[in-house]
Structures are given as structure tokens and as C-alpha cells.
Amino acid sequence: MTNGDLPTSLHDGTPVNRLGPVERRNSSSSGADHTSAKRRVTIREVANLAQVSLGTVSNVLNNPLVVAPATRKRVLDAIDSTRFVRNTAAHQLRVGKSRTIGVVLLDIANPFFTEIVRGAEHVLREQDYALMLCSTDESAKRERRYFRVLEEHRVDGILVCPVDSDLESAVALVASGIPTVLLDRDGSSHGLCSAAVDDIRGAELAADHLFELGHQAIALVNGPATIRQCIDRKEGARRSVQRARCRSASLKEIVVGALTIDQGEAAVVALLAAEPRPSAVMCANDLLAFGVLRGLAAAGVAVPEEMAVVGYDDVVFASMLSPSLSSVRQPKYELGVAAAELLLEEVTGAPHEHRAIRFEPELVVRASSTPRPVSAPPTN
Amino acid sequence: MTNGDLPTSLHDGTPVNRLGPVERRNSSSSGADHTSAKRRVTIREVANLAQVSLGTVSNVLNNPLVVAPATRKRVLDAIDSTRFVRNTAAHQLRVGKSRTIGVVLLDIANPFFTEIVRGAEHVLREQDYALMLCSTDESAKRERRYFRVLEEHRVDGILVCPVDSDLESAVALVASGIPTVLLDRDGSSHGLCSAAVDDIRGAELAADHLFELGHQAIALVNGPATIRQCIDRKEGARRSVQRARCRSASLKEIVVGALTIDQGEAAVVALLAAEPRPSAVMCANDLLAFGVLRGLAAAGVAVPEEMAVVGYDDVVFASMLSPSLSSVRQPKYELGVAAAELLLEEVTGAPHEHRAIRFEPELVVRASSTPRPVSAPPTN
DNA sequence: TGCCTGATTTGAAACGATTCATTCCTTTTC
DNA sequence: GAAAAGGAATGAATCGTTTCAAATCAGGCA
Numbered sequence: 001m002t003n004g005d006l007p008t009s010l011h012d013g014t015p016v017n018r019l020g021p022v023e024r025r026n027s028s029s030s031g032a033d034h035t036s037a038k039r040r041v042t043i044r045e046v047a048n049l050a051q052v053s054l055g056t057v058s059n060v061l062n063n064p065l066v067v068a069p070a071t072r073k074r075v076l077d078a079i080d081s082t083r084f085v086r087n088t089a090a091h092q093l094r095v096g097k098s099r100t101i102g103v104v105l106l107d108i109a110n111p112f113f114t115e116i117v118r119g120a121e122h123v124l125r126e127q128d129y130a131l132m133l134c135s136t137d138e139s140a141k142r143e144r145r146y147f148r149v150l151e152e153h154r155v156d157g158i159l160v161c162p163v164d165s166d167l168e169s170a171v172a173l174v175a176s177g178i179p180t181v182l183l184d185r186d187g188s189s190h191g192l193c194s195a196a197v198d199d200i201r202g203a204e205l206a207a208d209h210l211f212e213l214g215h216q217a218i219a220l221v222n223g224p225a226t227i228r229q230c231i232d233r234k235e236g237a238r239r240s241v242q243r244a245r246c247r248s249a250s251l252k253e254i255v256v257g258a259l260t261i262d263q264g265e266a267a268v269v270a271l272l273a274a275e276p277r278p279s280a281v282m283c284a285n286d287l288l289a290f291g292v293l294r295g296l297a298a299a300g301v302a303v304p305e306e307m308a309v310v311g312y313d314d315v316v317f318a319s320m321l322s323p324s325l326s327s328v329r330q331p332k333y334e335l336g337v338a339a340a341e342l343l344l345e346e347v348t349g350a351p352h353e354h355r356a357i358r359f360e361p362e363l364v365v366r367a368s369s370t371p372r373p374v375s376a377p378p379t380n
Numbered sequence: 381m382t383n384g385d386l387p388t389s390l391h392d393g394t395p396v397n398r399l400g401p402v403e404r405r406n407s408s409s410s411g412a413d414h415t416s417a418k419r420r421v422t423i424r425e426v427a428n429l430a431q432v433s434l435g436t437v438s439n440v441l442n443n444p445l446v447v448a449p450a451t452r453k454r455v456l457d458a459i460d461s462t463r464f465v466r467n468t469a470a471h472q473l474r475v476g477k478s479r480t481i482g483v484v485l486l487d488i489a490n491p492f493f494t495e496i497v498r499g500a501e502h503v504l505r506e507q508d509y510a511l512m513l514c515s516t517d518e519s520a521k522r523e524r525r526y527f528r529v530l531e532e533h534r535v536d537g538i539l540v541c542p543v544d545s546d547l548e549s550a551v552a553l554v555a556s557g558i559p560t561v562l563l564d565r566d567g568s569s570h571g572l573c574s575a576a577v578d579d580i581r582g583a584e585l586a587a588d589h590l591f592e593l594g595h596q597a598i599a600l601v602n603g604p605a606t607i608r609q610c611i612d613r614k615e616g617a618r619r620s621v622q623r624a625r626c627r628s629a630s631l632k633e634i635v636v637g638a639l640t641i642d643q644g645e646a647a648v649v650a651l652l653a654a655e656p657r658p659s660a661v662m663c664a665n666d667l668l669a670f671g672v673l674r675g676l677a678a679a680g681v682a683v684p685e686e687m688a689v690v691g692y693d694d695v696v697f698a699s700m701l702s703p704s705l706s707s708v709r710q711p712k713y714e715l716g717v718a719a720a721e722l723l724l725e726e727v728t729g730a731p732h733e734h735r736a737i738r739f740e741p742e743l744v745v746r747a748s749s750t751p752r753p754v755s756a757p758p759t760n
Numbered sequence: 761t762g763c764c765t766g767a768t769t770t771g772a773a774a775c776g777a778t779t780c781a782t783t784c785c786t787t788t789t790c
Numbered sequence: 791g792a793a794a795a796g797g798a799a800t801g802a803a804t805c806g807t808t809t810c811a812a813a814t815c816a817g818g819c820a
Contacts, residue, residue: 040534040557042776053800058778068798083556088532089478090776092469093805100512100533109498109696114489121488121515125522130529132480133513135501142505149510152468153480154420176463177420191406261696290700316489316641320670322702331401338401354406422806433770438808448768470806473775 041084050078061086092154100130101343102150102158104143105183106227107259108135110287111315112332113161116183119336120159127344129156136163138227138258147173157347159183159339165228167192179346181339184330185228188356193346195339195357199229202328202361203236203282206310207251209326209363210280211244213371215308219252219278221267221288223259230259230284233312237282252278259284264291268299271307280308280369286315289325293368308369323367331359421464430458441466472534480510481723482530482538484523485563486607487639488515490667491695492712493541496563499716500539507724509536516543518607518638527553537727539563539719545608547572559726561719564710565608568736573726575719575737579609582708582741583616583662586690587631589706589743590660591624593751595688599632599658601647601668603639610639610664613692617662632658639664644671648679651687660688660749666695669705673748688749703747711739 047057052071059067060075067075078084092098101124105113113135121131132155134146140163147169150158157179162170167190173180180192187194210218220237223230234253241251254270256263264287271281271292283289289311293303301307303323311318314329338357345352427437432451439447440455447455458464472478481504485493493515501511512535514526523543530538537559542550547570553560554572561567567574590598600617603610614633621631634650636643644667651661651672663669669691673683681687683703691698694709718737725732 040776043778044776054777055779055800056798059799062778066798071798085528085531085556087473087534087776089469089472089534090805091778093467093473093776093807094778096805098469108501109491109494111489111491111494114494117513118489118515125525128525128529130512130533131514132510133497134511135498145505145508148465149508151465153510154467154469176465188404188406193406195401290697294700317670317697317700320674320697320701322700322704324702334401356404356406357401358404359401420806423808424806434807435770435809436768439769442808446768451768467806470775471808473777473806474808476775 040087041082043084046075046078046082046084049082050075098154098156099128100132100153100155102132102134102155104134104136104146104158104160106136106138106161106163108133110259111317112285112313115332116336119333120340123337123340123344138163138224140164143169151176151178157181157343159343161185163226165226165231179343181343183339184335186356186358191354193342193354193356195335195342197330197335197359197361199232200236200239202312202330203233204240205361205363206282206312206328207237207240209365209369210282210308210310211240211249213280213308213369215280216248217250217252217276217278219254219271219274219281221254221256221264221271221281221283221292223256223284223288225255233284250276256288259287261287261291261294264288265295266291268292268295272299272301278307282310282312284312286311286313286318286325286327289327290321293321293325304367304369304371310369314364319366326366326369327364329362329364335359420467421462423464426455426458426462426464429462430455478534478536479508480512480533480535482512482514482535484514484516484526484538484540486516486518486541486543488513490639491697492665492693495695495712496716499713500720503717503720503724518543518604520544523549531556531558537561537723539723541565543606545606545611559723561723561726563719564715566736566738571734573722573734573736575715575722577710577715577739577741579612580616580619582692582710583613584620585741585743586662586692586708587617587620589745589749590662590688590690591620591629593660593688593749595660596628597630597632597656597658599634599651599654599661601634601636601644601651601661601663601672603636603664603668605635613664630656636668639667641667641671641674644668645675646671648672648675652679652681658687662690664692666691666693666698666705666707669707670701673701673705684747684749684751690749694744699746706746706749707744709742709744715739
């Protein structure tokens, strides 16, 4: 393995002359391949080989029934003996469709979005659409940039979970002629298609649950108020407080910069310093809750005894944490499927009216908000 | 709305079931919008408005310095007053580059891959590349299909974590002229670029660790032997067994169909039935380990007392589980960055020789494999 | 004034597919 | 046997850019 068969980057020693043609090519078939840039097969070569015209090849590809069986076979043979692969760019230029869908979401590392993407991908791949995936990391600037890239690519449609609370950017997309469906955001106010879950309701469920357990001072670890989901979830919590029987019920909001584990952990300082000190905390999403749990553990605060915790999204891992995390479940996969189907409908020009699909959230209670029975845990 | 114009699926008098979503039509600006498909602005309109030729507009776009400042300004003004957006398809057709990179991985829902994607995305977006993300779910058929789609789109390059253990498919890609870099797979044997971690070594670390703890019968919950990572990790474990001082050391492999949580949980039955019954189990990845933990908890088997567990990948959530999961850490983000940089180098035609970048794995020991101290946990 | 030079600008020819009005063949019909 | 009908195949025009040889322009210099 020490001989120079295949020089690795670190295999330095002597400077390789960078300009002149290198004399020793990589032994294996690699190397200066891209110089003699593999000439791609075009429809014309197929036509020549099959002794037909361009139009006929095109027909075999797009409209096989109008071609006589014998010729069709000849063309098909030529196609795979030349290894012809249709050039989407040329196709797109002519017909105006790219067979590509853009998906723009807040954070690809969040299992919530991952699950949504899975759902969307499953329906879109059936129709041979390609997905362009973009993760904005909650940055409006990045979102703009991605939208621009997607526009340039003339994607047939976009699924987007917008960064900003107003829907300006999404409306602009639609205005510029790109079918757009909102993901995890209601669009009915702006006449946009959407697949979403009722966030106000979800947050109410969570807060109600905590109040019912007897907590009075509860905290909400929330993301930036630019994000709609954060606004709505706060609103839900607020309503719950107002409805709470006990009038000493209070809600302390702790706003962090992003919906991530790290930010959740960082929020614990403020959480523990709050006056009066909350006995329960709900988080705008599970990642924040994960961070809060970690922070509380580090601070030696027992969950749920000293602090009950509820998350939001119910990502797969929520049930496996220590302690297992109570959370507001959203039908993630189904959300992705619904959004994709909606978009597909619009893209294919099927009879279609813009509409908002809304799912109901559901509270899942687990250990992080359940007072443990006084009896010892099953030790046997 | 009762006429048959547009039958929405659920739009009837029946009560809304809690599972199905609710649909609300959006009154505003719906309907036949897409019929009058927004005519896209072309370079020609810009040219007319700015009173210059096509070539000049193109120069402003691609080669601004050769255009006189005054004309340049005129053109730029025209560009944004017409809201011109360059058509990538046409561009690509002419210059042959699509500014798109395909990323093909095993499972988009696995945080391991998600983290890799993040890394890759961060470097690629700097260069304004778009990403086409494809999740094969470990199916070779799907992989083929995605490769085909990517070829048709003439992506400039592909990052791929191949499904099959041989590298045939990847080699074919390269042969067909698409720069390709392997992700989490070593490619030096085939002269391919790659960014990977030494899986044999990683598995050795895990197994050594278990043997050092005194375990003699250990199990390996492994994925299908078509996947290279699974082969290598088994090999690592095997070597460790052979090296183990104790000659009663044994390794029982339990093969499951996919590297998922569910499959891991399902493996527990076989795990507990194995003869001799293993006292420790290592898993081919963390998702499997998560499932195993879940299964063991359900079966009432205490971890680590009755069964030690070690995962592989060290995804973010591993440290937060109950009990926290020992795992073999891989530099995920860096893997993505390295692979993307390698690809970029090749794509941009920078002086480049195919090479394999290799990272070292690292064992992270946590509660799932650490005998608890006999003293009671801190109850105060 | 006339010629030369270098800086700008022009516009026609690609790129690779799809469309569609024509042309070319067979059959069928009378 | 001629005409009509209809099925197949053709190929030029087109999509929106980029490229590049050629045309144009503005000074500078003798």
C-alpha cells in the first residue's frame, strides 16, 4: 500500500507540476477523463443508427403508439445500443417543464422535516419528479437565494415552509408563475395551497395538559417570532392560560434564536432564573425540548418532579429519551404526502382549486410530564 | 359548489374523522390561473428594452468587464425592471453545465446522513449549486432509477453512498462521464474519489471495548450483507473476536433487512433466543441500536446490567437516550464537507487526481455499556 | 485628412430535444 | 385502374442562452 499506485492527496513529496500535462496518469482508468469530455449521445445519433428521422425517434420516446412496431423496435434497439439518455435541459427548453420540484424547509437536520420529506418524496418519485432540497436554517436571506436558484431552474413547483411569518415570499413565487404549496403552514388567508396542522390547537393541548397537572407557572421556550409556528404556538399557550381556572396561572416566554438542541440547552439558564420559577416548560419543538432536557440534567433538576417538560412534533426519538418526552404529535409523513399530492395536482394542470388541508394535532403524554408513582420502579 | 365541477375527496356531509385531514377551499384567486401560464421574460426582451443586442446582455451576465459601464448599467436596469431570471435549461444546453449536484444516500430519515447532507450543502451552496437529494431506502432498484433521473438532468456530479457492496453502479456513473464521489465508502480499490471512515477499525473499537468489559458472548445486529458498511463492521468485530484473549469469545450475527429502528426492535427476539445468550450487543448503526434498546426495555431486560449495547455513528440523539448509548463516532459533517470539496474540485476541472480521504472513527462510551456503580444514583 | 488600434457591440450559429405541417406509402373503394 | 383515405415518416422551425468572428466606433498619430 505504500507504492504510488494511486497517489492520495497527502502523498506529496515532490510538487506535481500543475500546468504541464502530467506524464503519469492514474493507473486505473481514471485521470484525464474530463479533458476528453465524454461526448454525450444525442437523439440524432440514434436516428442515424436506426435509419430514421429525428422526429421518429422523438415519437418513439414520447408518443410510441404513432410509430409502426417494426420501426419502433429498431429505434429502441438503437437507443440502448448507443446508451442514449435523454437530455432534460433540451426537453425542458422546448416543452417548458422541468420535472423537478423544489422543497424548501427550515432545517434538514430536524427529524420532523425529514419525515415530511420522506412523505413528499414517496409520492413525487412515483411520477419521476426530481427533488431539489433546500434547507434555509431559518435564514430569510438563504431562503431568497434558494428561491432564486429554483426559479432559474424553472422548477415545476415548490413545497415550502417559509421562514418569515408573513407569506410575502410565497405569494411572490405564485405571482411569478410557480405553483407553490405551503408545508406546515396554513395558506388560506392568502389563497395559497397548504398542508398544515393547527398549531394554536396543538399548543393549547400542551398547555392545558400542564395546567391540569396542577402547574401554575409555566414557561414556553420559543423560537424567533418571525416564524409563524412560533407565533401560533405561543398564541395557543396564551389562550390556555386565560382559560385556566386558577388565576395565578402564568406564562413566561423565553425566546431563543433558533429551533435547535443547542439553543434549547442554552435556554435553561433563563428558565431557571425566571421569577416565579416555572414548574413546567413547554417547547416550540422537540429539538428545543431535547436541549432543555439536557440542560436540566446538567443543572441537576429532576424531570418531571422539579420541572415537567413537553415538546412539540413528536419526532421518532421523543419516545426514546430519558425521560421519554411528552409531545404534541403531528402527522409528519402524511403532511408531506398531502402537500405533494396537492402540488402535483396543480402542476399537472388537473382540475384544481387552491385549498388548505388541515390536520389535527394530538397530545402524547409520556414520562417527562407525568409525576412518577411513589412506589419504586419495577426492580425485579 | 355542489355541482360536479371539482369533487374534493372528503367534501361531503359526513363527519370529519379524526384521522383524515380537513380541506378548506380557498376562495381567492383560485381557478384557471395556470392556463394563462405567465410568459417568462427572456434575454431578448431585456435586450430590446436596453436597446442592445442579445450578445451584450449575455456579456453583462457572464462577462461584465467587457461591457462599457454605461451600457452595463442600462442593461442591468432593464434586467431588474423586467424581473428577468436566467433560464438554466437554456444555459445548460449551451454550456453543458447544470450547476446541480446529485446526492444519493441510503436513508434521509437517518440523522447520520442528514448531518452529512448539511456538510455537503454548506460547501455547495457557496458556489450556488443546487442539490438533488435522493433517498434509496437501501433499494438497488430505486438507486438505479435515481441515477437515471440524475443522468437525464445532466448533473455536474454525484455524491453517493451506494446500496450495493460492489461499486459497479458508481463505476458506471464515472464511465458515463459523471464525476462521482463516494460518501461513507472507500473507493480507492476502484480508483474512485471518496470520503469515508474506517469501518473495520470502528467495529474493532466497539468489540474490543465489549471484550475488555469482560463480555464473552457478544452479538452483532447487522444489516444486509449487500451493504458494504455492514460487511466491514462485521469484519471488524470478527477480527476483534479472534484477537480476544479469552478463547471462549464468540460472536453471533443477527442479520436484519434494513438499518432502521423497527428492524432493530424486531431483532431483539433473535437476540434473546441466541445460544449461548449474549451479554452484549453491538449494532451496525445507531438506529438499529435504538430499536434494540426499545425492544430490550419492552422485554424487561436491563441495560447495561443484563445486556450491554453499543451503536455505530453516534448520531446526536445517541447521548440523550435512556440509557445513553455508547457508539462509534464518525465525523459526519466533516465527511459531507470533504466529499463535496472533492467533488467540486473535480467538477470545476481544478487540477485533480482521484483520491480517497479517510477519517478515523472514535469510540464514545456511555451508560449503555458501562456497569453502573453499585452506589445508589444521586437521589438528592 | 487618412490610417491604425483597441475597445465595444453585433448577430448568426450552435446546443438537443419537440412539434407539426408536409410528403410518402399503402390500402381500400368504386 | 384511378382516386381517395389514412397511416407513417420526415425535417425545418423553435425553445433561450452563449459564443465568436466580424462589424463598428472612437481616438491617437503621422
